[in-house]
Each structure stands twice: as structure tokens, then as C-alpha cells.
Amino acid sequence: MATLQDIYVSAAITLLSAFAFLVAFAILRLQPINDRVFFPKWYRKGMRSSPRRSETFVSKFVNLDWRTYMKILNWMPAALRMPEPELIDHAGLDSVVYIRIYLLGLKIIVPLALLGFLVLVPVNWTGETLERRKDLTFSDIDKLSISNVPDGSKRFWAHIGMSYVFTLWTFYVLYAEYKVVAAMRLQYLASENRRPDQFTVLVRNVPPDPDESVSEHVEHFFFVNHPDYYLTYQVVYNANKLATLVAKKKSLQNWYTYYLNKYERTSKRPATRTGFCGLFGTSVDAIDYYSSEIRKLSEAEAAERDRVMSDPKAIVPAAFVSFKSRWGAAVCAQTQLSRNPTIWLTEWAPEPRDVYWNNLAIPYFELSIRRLLMAVALFFLIFFFMIPIAFVQSLANIEGIEKVFPFSKPLIEMESFKSIIQGFLPGIVLKIFLILLPTILMTMSKIEGFSSLSTLDRRSAGKYHLFILVNVFLGSIITGTAFQQLKTFLHQPPAEIPKTVGVSIPMKATFFITYIMVDGWAGIAAEILRLVPLVIFHLKNTFLVKTEQDREQAMDPGSIDFATSEPRIQLYILLGLVYSAITPVLLPFIIIFFAFAYLVFRHQVINVYDQRYESGGSFWPDVHRRLNIGLIISQLLLMGLLSTKNIEKSTSALLPLPILSIWFHRYCKGRFESAFAKFPLQDAMIKDTLERATEPNLNLKAYLKDAYIHPVFKGSEPERPQSIFEEENNPLVPTKRTSKQGSEAGSSHGS
Amino acid sequence: MATLQDIYVSAAITLLSAFAFLVAFAILRLQPINDRVFFPKWYRKGMRSSPRRSETFVSKFVNLDWRTYMKILNWMPAALRMPEPELIDHAGLDSVVYIRIYLLGLKIIVPLALLGFLVLVPVNWTGETLERRKDLTFSDIDKLSISNVPDGSKRFWAHIGMSYVFTLWTFYVLYAEYKVVAAMRLQYLASENRRPDQFTVLVRNVPPDPDESVSEHVEHFFFVNHPDYYLTYQVVYNANKLATLVAKKKSLQNWYTYYLNKYERTSKRPATRTGFCGLFGTSVDAIDYYSSEIRKLSEAEAAERDRVMSDPKAIVPAAFVSFKSRWGAAVCAQTQLSRNPTIWLTEWAPEPRDVYWNNLAIPYFELSIRRLLMAVALFFLIFFFMIPIAFVQSLANIEGIEKVFPFSKPLIEMESFKSIIQGFLPGIVLKIFLILLPTILMTMSKIEGFSSLSTLDRRSAGKYHLFILVNVFLGSIITGTAFQQLKTFLHQPPAEIPKTVGVSIPMKATFFITYIMVDGWAGIAAEILRLVPLVIFHLKNTFLVKTEQDREQAMDPGSIDFATSEPRIQLYILLGLVYSAITPVLLPFIIIFFAFAYLVFRHQVINVYDQRYESGGSFWPDVHRRLNIGLIISQLLLMGLLSTKNIEKSTSALLPLPILSIWFHRYCKGRFESAFAKFPLQDAMIKDTLERATEPNLNLKAYLKDAYIHPVFKGSEPERPQSIFEEENNPLVPTKRTSKQGSEAGSSHGS
DSSP states (O other): OOOOHHHHHHHHHHHHHHHHHHHHHHHHSGGGGGGGHHHHHOOOOOOOTTTTTTSSSHHHOOOOHHHHHTTTTHHHHHHHOHHHHHHHHHHHHHHHHHHHHHHHHHHHHHHHHHHHIIIHHHHHHHOOOOOOTTSSSSOOHHHSSGGSSSTTTTTHHHHHHHHHHHHHHHHHHHHHHHHHHHHHHHHHHHHOOOOOOSSSOOOOOOOOOSOOHHHHHHHHHHHHHSTTEEEEEEEEEEOOOHHHHHHHHHHHHHHHHHHHHHHHHHHOEEEEESSSGSSOOOEHHHHHHHHHHHHHHHHHHHHHHHHHHHHGGGGEEOOOEESSSSSHHHHHHSOOOSSSSSSEEEEEEEEEEEBGGGGTTOOOOHHHHHHOOOOOOOHHHHHHHHHHHHHHHHHHSSHHHHHHHHGHHOOOOOOHHHHHHHHHHHHHHHHHHHHHHHHHHHHHHHTTTOBBBHHHHHHHHHHHHIIIIIIIHHHHHOSSSSHHHHHHTTTTTHHHHHHHHHHHTTGGGHHHHHIIIIIIHHHHHHHHTHHHHHHHHHHHHHHTSHHHHHHHHHHOOOOOOHHHHHHHHHHHHHHHHHHTTGGGHHHHHHHHHHHHHHHHHHHHHHHTTSSSSSSSTTHHHHHHHHHOOOOOOOOOOOOHHTTTTTTTTHHHTTHHHHEEEEEEEHHHHHHTTTTHHHHOOOHHHEEEEEEEHHHHTHHHHHHTTTTTTTGGGGGGGGGGHHHHHHHHOOOSSSOOOOOHHHHHHTTHHHH | OHHHHHHHHHHHHHHHHHHHHHHHHHHHSSGGGGHHHHHHHHHTOOOOTTTTTTOOHHHHHSSOHHHHTTTTTTHHHHHHHHHHHHHHHHHHHHHHHHHHHHHHHHHHHHHHHHIIIIIIIIHHTTHHHHHHHTTSSOOHHHHGGGGGGTOOOOTTHHHHHHHHHHHHHHHHHHHHHHHHHHHOEEEEEEEEOOOOOSSEEEEEOOOSSSSHHHHHHHHHHHHHHTTTTTEEEEEOOHHHHHHHHHHHHHHHHHHHHHHHHHHHHHHSOOESSSSSGGTSSSSEEEHHHHHHHHHHHHHHHHHHHHHHHHHHHHHGEEEEESSSSSSHHHHHSSSSSSTTTTEEEEEEEOOOGGOOOTTTTTTTTHHHOOOOOOHHHHHHHHHHHHHHHHHHHHHHHHHHHHHHOOHHHHHHHHHHHHHHHHHHHHHHHHHHHHHHHHHHHHHHHHHHOSHHHHHHHHHHHHHHHHHHIIIIIIHSSSSSHHHHHHHHHHTTTTTTTHHHHHHHHHGGGGHHHHHHIIIIIIIIHHHHHHHHHHHHHHHHHTOOOSSSSHHHHHHHOOOOOOOHHHHHHHHHHHHHHHHHHHOGHHHHHHHHHHHHHHHHHHHHHTTTTTOOOOSSTHHHEEEEEEEEHHHHHHHHHHHHHTTTTTTTTTTHHTTTHHHHHHHHHHHHHHHHHHHHOOOHHHHHHHHHHHHHHHHHHHHHHHHHTTTOOGGGGGGOOOSSOOOOOOOHHSOSSOOOOHHHHHHHHHHTOOH
């Protein structure tokens, strides 16, 4: 077991590396050459332009003003300065609700830590079991934990009582937060300006009709069944092949620019090879080769575009149907149209940016089969992922590498190098798998057939949460692979499982403290440095950028990766809840993580991230559910731990907690969840009435005409969605927000 | 273990008693005096009148025509003769779908039995394990069961293979049946004539408004949010006190009639006492006493009626809101109205007869608490019901009885009588509890706050199903109370539970065969005899009937008791599925039960039962879910049993079955369930359009005016609902059904 000394050491190392990241960030962000990496959001908003124009040559790239270096930490207050309503305006509701999860973590854990230190730490400290048993090695941390209380002691009733207080406090915070988020969402939906998705419903599984095309069938069906409200429709083309062509052409164009730049610099015509990656095949003049390839591809693209537009088979049995009013769309999205509930399926149309076009045409039965297969696959992935990893590890040995890359033989044969490879290789294989895991999970969600990016993100997060729960949380507490755990659990009485896990919990406190520091603290510090986008931007900037517009595209603001970040927050809150009654000393480490992460993500949301879509915080029910699961797990583990301590009736005393938690979950679900799935008719009616009064002559049909066209048909238009222009140009209700300039100045260049 | 001999004996006894019931039924039903007991449905429909008028005095009471006695079994073909569409017309869809459950049982079990006898019985019979082990006692039935196959034999693969065939066949039948029932329901809803509930939505949790009464608030809200479709509304009065007064008055009137009849017969003015049940208190003249009491109560009733109608506090925050078209009602019932999803809750209005008036005013939070409490109570009822029973049993001994009824002392002290009481009393206490159980469960469902009788029945059935599953099925297989089982299960590995139960399954086959005969066969035979209604009718007929209308009311046709009958069908299908792969010999007994029950219930539905409400078969999703649960239980138990037989990979070979079953359940749910919860807009639109064309001048507001008035306000009108009159007088689409007379003649008096 690690002693306090060990923790001091690892804390020092982590703090040092985190500090190094922060200093690097503070210096790099002040260099004008990095401006587009650390403030892309402002560029996207058109509120910041290259600082290089008006200055001397050197100061275009390096900041020479020494005064700004004095204030390397002043991004922190700047990140907190922007008020929430303005932040919603600036970055969207999704981002704001996301950073509220960190705040929620603080709200739950801080009072738990205070109470834990005031009540439980003294109770544990004076327990003095561990000091009497000199044969056991124990750390100072264990003296503050529940292990220090003798078996059968009445002191445990303090822990039982506090676990009730902790649960009730968590209920209160969760309930209040759900209420706030639901209100924010409804407020956001009600106040936001006209958007195409407010009037539009996605209709899937249009049944085939022998006499009518999909378009005619949709039009007739809605004319008959929604006569008073139906306005227009937009069919969905199967443009997957076209999208591939467009993507390929873009890549070729990048190469073309690259060689053109090279030619300009060296004045020597560059050559390339026609084979794989320009490595094999006959040598040709690169510029000619790529320009001819691009020409060929342009022709193919035009032909495919014509085919898709004219071929009735390219129309998939799905459509975006628009209504004359929000009320009509709300009615259609919430009701069942046909007798057969597997055809004419309606749901709210996602935002145009949010649509995942490839999945719109899957019939109901196939969807059902796909979900079954993915559920089975997920089970195997979670419990058996070690098997293929071990197989690859056995292959990836020295001999294997020598076979594939014979030229590296002399290097590898060196004794010192050999041992390093043999030591690190298995770890690297595992690390590569863990890096690939979110992509694998996202692919599984795509196979499941969801039709919007936001749903895909939510479903991937659910899968990743399960993986972390089984393989990180349980896997760290009980040694052995997940499959071995599963086997143990199946052959153990259900009442024994919380005991087995619960007993190991106090012993793992020091491990989790180190984990929080290394994965949490250092991870967040690395997040703000944006090392990968920084390197990629400079590579692109050097080789591919010709015009200011190219530079615009080279800048990749990225977006919050909900599918991987949220399940990790859940892990930290789970640790906080589990250890709150057992080893409260762990909580301050979590609190520092949440406070730091809140600060960093608020900064990133203001200055960096540009969300791909806006779902209005629709992921909150998932967050709430997983928090509740964490709460129940912590209660069961405490029950298991206490049942080994010889306290009479501890199990019965704690049993109401999980029952209450399940009830609380159901209550909150009934109370708030529909705010995230349905749109109340009352709100729709208010907005319709207001709009009719302010803009009686609005041509809605023209407004909606091109809203839901597959992005490849929009050609070379900028990717910025129509809706944002509309919002800015035609605010339905004029707002009186203060200018964004103040906040922008505050968070840039340390003014 | 029972041998085949034992089964022959109990089969003979059961068959004899069942035959006795049938003969009694065949004779009693031919007596004119019993006509109203055995054919009340036809009286209710107004298609049969008392046969006593036109005949001689004796033949008014006794049937003297010897020829009719020759044909004592011809009710059976008569019961099968009425075709299904006509039966729906005659008895409603609920009854028809209910008797289809018996048919479904046959469809599942008959092929299972055939395959079992063709494949598994020979495999088991030639296994010869039991014959070699002479030390064990075994019955002939066990030789046909899986116990006769030696451990580790390859023969078990026949059982594994057949369990796949059985599962797939069950899937097929369940899927086909769900499809048929869903189609029948939609067909029924689409073809049925105008009914108030088609246009009406029940709105609950109307929020309080400081400036407006509930009525004004409802009217304004719907005027604003459904401007094009809103028609009218009907507030709900809290008339519980008034209903109590009306019921009390009716009881007094019965007593008054009773004494009046007595006076007429004896010409001596009867006396009664004013205290409890006429047993205590001062003696008074009965007729005067009751007539004055009735007068007093009538005044109180009138005062209360006025108070309810005028006092705004008597209006509960719920209302029945009607729309101009079915489309408008369908839209309102399926959408969310308010931002706050716990107010303005809308759902389809139940039929006027189906409304459970007491529960309309419960706020959302209270509902949620009530459901939590009832869930906990149900858990205790299922697992700990033996504790209060044992307590009452310990009280209900000889001394206790002597204390309460001192006069019975000499009788009880007799030795022979004493031993009988001591032997039977505990059993009687348990039996009384089991008879009361459905009432207890129904009360619990009422406390849960459901707003229609059909939902109450469905929820009670769910609770009873759980009780039977734990206490009858598991309780018979594993001896010991449910609580002991629970304890065992908690302290056993999850993989062991199916083993523990599965191993005992083959040994309990003979027990369940006896159970099926005694509870199933004899129970059904008793069902057709209608002993309790027979006795009650004759008592009422003798003491309370003065006019033909009184006789009409004395006749109690009753209705199918869905809440207790359906879970018992589930038990038999569960037994069939469990034993299909283990002891196929059991299946014919179940087949006989289902065939006989189908016949009997079809007869009862045609001639006797008069349903209290018509829900359009909305219970089918529950039936389907419980059948699926039974299927999964049978698969898990087979897995458990085979895992003790030393067959390699048997568990892995069977594991796909429960996974497939869960997937099948989800698929069917997605595919069909919405037909039972929602009303498709397409159908609503078709009916609206048709109606607008055929009856352009319909005054819908007048039609709906009094539809949803609390029954006590309808005063002394006959209880027959308005809607049926309407249906008969104004058929929307004229039907060409053949006259009901033919079928009526077929099933009465053996023509």
C-alpha cells in the first residue's frame, strides 16, 4: 500500500508536469503565429482577424512584449468573466450545459468532503484499530479511512447516518440541476430564432407504393392527414458515393497545392509516383499528374451528381416534411400516423448540421437486428476485449517486427533497444486499443442506425461509460480481467458481490488518488495545451496554405468530445460518492480536478471549440441517469463493506437507500424527461402567434426550401449553416446583450 | 413420488367431480326458473324475456320436456357455432380477445406435445438410467422424462435442439397472434360507431389559477392551444360522498322491499332493531322505520347534490375535454401541452363506463409516492405474506373460538369435532387469505391511482401474476416459504439459481399433473355451474323481487375476472413451456384444460357475462409480455437442469435462447405496442371525413353534453350506457350482419 510519502511524490511529479503544460500554454498562446490554434472560435465568429498584418516581420511570429508574459495566469479569471446567458449566445447551450457537469461535480462533492472531514475523519482517526495491529503495514491515509474503525463498533452508525445525509444532498443537487437544465433548454428553445428544424419533421420508413414515387407518396399522405398544416417536403438522396468522390477530390487538391507550393519554393518541378501513397509505381510530374486527376474526378463527380438528381432509385424512403407552423410540426412529431407503427415513423428533425445522412434509409426490422447484434458485440467488447489484445501482443514481438521490416534488423538486435521494445510493446498495443476504443464505439453506434450526430454521441457515451465502469472502476478494485470478474460474479451469491467489491474499496484509495492526479489533473492540463491541433496547424500552415481562406480551413477548432469526456466525469463523481463515506481524504483531489477542469473547459468553450451541432442540452437525461447509477453503486458497495464489519442490521438500515434512489430516478424521469424529448404545444403556439404578428408576410416555403439538402449538393458554400446567418440577420425578438468585444478583449492578449 | 397409479386415481376423482358439475349444469340450465342465471346476457340485450309467462304453473319453474334432457352436452357445439365477427358484435372485443388466450395456449402447446411425444419421449424412454439404479424409487412417468437419460449422454442434444424448435415455434405463434390482435383492435376501433370517448381526452392535474376557476381555466387553455379543434369540456365533481349516500339509500330500499314482501306474505307487520345489522338496539316497526330512514336519506342526498353542483371546491382539477373531430382528440391525447410535464396531463378518455372516478384528482408527486409505497407493499405481500397468516392461524384455535362464541362451547368440546377444527382451521385461514388476495391486490392498484377500471384490472393481473410465479410455481418446486427462497437465492451464486430450481423440475411433474386436474379441470367445471350467482339470484328472487324490473336487477351476469383468470392461464402456459423439453407427458393434461376452458368461456361469454367496460383488447401487450417471461423462465430452467448433467457446452448452446427471447420481446413491442396505446391519425382522419360526408348536420356538442357525468348524477336512469343506445339507433355504417336470433336459438333450450 502506498504511504502518504508516495502520494506526495506522485503529486509533486504530476503537479510539475501540469505546471509545465500550463507554462507552455501561457507562452505559446501569446505568440501571434499560434493565434488561430488558441482562439479559433473568435475567427469562426468573424470577430478576430490575423494579427500579423499590421506589425513588423518578427512580431508577426513571436510576441516580443515582455509585459504580457508577466500575466501568464490571467486567462483563468478571463474564462470565468463571461456571464452564462452570454455564453449560451456565444457557444450554444450544449457547451454551457456540458461545463455545468463539472460544476455539478463540485456542488455534490464539496459538501460531502466538508461533512466527511468534520464528522467521519475524526470518527475514523480515533478508531485506532490499525495502530494496535502492528503486524499489518498500513499507511497514514488508511488511518483516516473506515478501515481504522474496529469490527462491530457502534461508530459505524456515524457512517450509516452520513450516507443518508450524502444521498439526500445528492438527490437535492441532482433534482435542482435537472430542473435548471430543463428550464434552460425550454427557455433556449422558446427564445431561439426561427430555425428550419422547428417546422420540420423527419419521416422515416415511407412504405413503397406501386403507383407513386416516394416524393408523390409523401406529398399525398401529408396532404390527406395533415391538411391544415402541411407545407412542403424535401426528399433525401442516397449521396454516399457522391460524398466519397467529393472527399477524394479534396484530398487530391491538398496534394496539388502541396506540390505547387514546393515548386514555388524550390523552382524545381516535383515528381511523384502513381502507386500507393506516392511510394510505388512509375514516376511522373506531380503537378501535371494531380491536376489531371482532379479534372477526371470533377467529371465523375458531375456525372454522379446528375445521376443522383435524376434517378428515382437514388431517393431513399425518408423525407423531411415541413409544416406551416411550429404547432403543426410539434403535433406531427409526437403522434403516430399510420396503423402500422413501423412505417411513416416521425420524429423531430435534427438540426440540418446534426443529420447523419447515411442512416436515414434503414427499415425497422433491420434496425432491430442491428441493435441486437451491437448489444451482443458490446458485451463481448467489454468482457473479452483482452483476448484479441493478448493475441496481437503475442504477434508483436521482436521476430514479427524483423519479418515485416527487415531493414530494421541491425537496430533491433542491439541488446538495450531489444529490452525496451519487449518491455513497452504490450503496453503500447493496449494503449493503441484504448485510443481507438472511442472510434470503435462510435462505429458501433453508427451501425445501430441512429439518424443524428447528437444521438450517436450520446449512445457512444453510454457504451464508453459501461466500459469504464467494468474495466476501469471494477477492474482496478478487483484484479483480473473483466471476463474473470464476470465468471466470479456468476459463481458468487448476489449478496456476496457487493461484499467482495466493498471490502477492497478502502485499500484502493491511494491507487485512485494517484489515478486522479495522473489521468485527471495532467489530462486537463494537456487538454488546454492542444498539442495535436497545434502541430497539425503548423504542418498545414507550412505546406498547404496559399490564401487566407486556406489558413481559415487549416485551423481546426475541434469540439467537445462528449462521447469520451462525459463518461470520465462520471467515473470521478462515482469515485467521490463511493469514497465519501469510506475514505473522505480522497475527495479534495476530486474537487481540485473538477475546479481545474471547469476553468479549463470554460476557457476552451469561449476561445476554442466550435460545436458541430446544437442539440439544446438533450444529453442531460443520460447524464442524470448515469449519476444515479453511480449513486446506487456507491450505496450497494457501502452495504457490502459494512456487512463484513459485524454490525447488526447495517444491511437493513442501508436498504432503503437504493430503493429511494430508484424511486428518485423514476420521479425525475417523469417530471423532467419529456422536456428533452417533446416540444410542448403551448410554447409552439406562443411562438407561432408572435411570429404571425411580427412578420405577417413571411415566405416560409422559400425559407425552408434548401434547409435539408445533403451537404454535398451545397457545393463549395461555406459550411456555416444557413440558420446562424438567419439568426443574426433576422432576430425574432431584438436582444439587448452587451457587446461581445469586452469579453473578447478580456480573454485575448492579456490586454 | 406419485406413480401413474396415483395419477389415474386423482384423474378419476377429478373427472367424476367435473362430470358431476357438468351434469348439474346441464340439468339446472334447462329449468326456466334458472333462466336468468344461465342466460343473463340475452336478457340484458333485450333478446330474451322470462319464459314463465306463457306456460303452466309447474312448467314455469321446472322443465318437464324429457327430450331436452337427452341433449345435455349440446351447449358445447352451440358455444362454438357463433362466428368471431358476430361474437365481437355480441360480447365486445375484450371478451373475444380474452378467450383467444385459451386458443393461443392450445396453438403453442399442441405442436410442442406432438413433437415431444414423437422425439423426446422415445429418447427418454430408451435412456434406461432409472431402471439400472434399483435403489431409487421411480414412477413410470419419470421413465418418460429427462431423468431417464444418463448423465453426460449425447442424447441431451436432442433436448437442446428441440428447445430451439419449441422456442422458434412459440415466437411464431406469439408474433402471429400479436399481429392478429393488433389488427382486430384497429379494425374494431375503426369500424365501431360514434362513441363519446373518440372525441374526448381526459385532462388531469389542471394547475390552480388565482383568478380563474377550474372550468374557466380549462376552457381558456384549450381555446388558446387547440383553437381549431376544441369543442367543449366537462368538469369532474368530487361526488364520493354523494355516491356513498346513494349506495346507502339503495341498501335501505332493499331492506324496505324485503320487509314489505314479508308483510304481504305473513300479514304481520315485521319488527326490526335500530342497531347494527338489525341485531341490537330498540325494537321498532320495520316498514315505518325504513321508510322514514329512506326519506331522511333522500333529503340529505338532495342537499349534497345541490352542494356539489354549486360549490366550486367540489370540482376536482381534472376535466374531460372534447374536440370537434377525432383527429383533434387524437392529437391532443398524444402530445404534451405544457412546459411542465406534470400539469395538463392528457390521455385518451376511457369509455364513460370505464372511468374510475375516485382517482381523477391525484397530483403527480402524490401518485409517484403512492406507486413507491405500493411497490414496497407488493414485495412484502409476496415474500412475507405467510407471517400474518401464521399469526392469525396461531390465534384461530379452539380457545379463541370459545372465547368469541361462548354458546358454541358444548359443540366444540366434542372430541371428534375438535380434531376436525384443529386440522382444518389453518388451511381455512390460508384459503380465506387466498380468496381475499385479488381484492387486496385490486385495492393496492386503486391506491396507485389509475383512472380507469381497465387499467386497474390490468395492474392487478400483473401483481397476481408475480404472486403466482413466486408462491405457486417456485413455491411448489422448492419447498419452503417465499421468504426462505428469497434468502436462499440471495446467498447463492446467480448461476446456481436455475440449477437449484431446474434440478427439482422433473421430480415435480406428477405434482403439477394433479394440480392441473384439481385446480384447472375442476375449476373450469365449477365456473360453468355458476353456483354462487345461482344461490344469490334465488335468494334475491325470493325476498327482494316485486316487479319484473326488480328481477332484472337481481340478475347479476358478472363479467370475466381478468385480474385473476389471466395470471392463472399464464401459469398453465408456463408449465407447458417448462415441461415441454423435460417431461412431455404433462402436456396433454394442459391441452385438455385449455380446450375445455376455451369451450366453457366461449359459452359464458355468449350467454352469461356482461362486461363492465370495453377497452378494445388493450390488455394484450401485458399478456404477450408475461408469455415471454414464461418462455425465458423455461429456457433458464432448462439451462440450469442440463448444466447438472455433465454435458459439455450445454450452457453456451442454450444461451442464445434467452437473448433471442429478449430481442423478440423488444421487437414485438416496437412493432405492435403502439396500436394499444395510440390512435393513428390516418384512421382518425378517415372516420372524420366519412362522418362529415354522411352526417353534415350532426350536433356533436349536444351528443357529448352528458357523456362524462358522474354516474350518481344520472339519477335513476338505467345503467346501460348512452353510447349503446346511440350505436343501435345511429349506425354510422349500416352493417349486414345476420340476425342474432339464429345463434340465440342455438344456444338456448337446446331447440
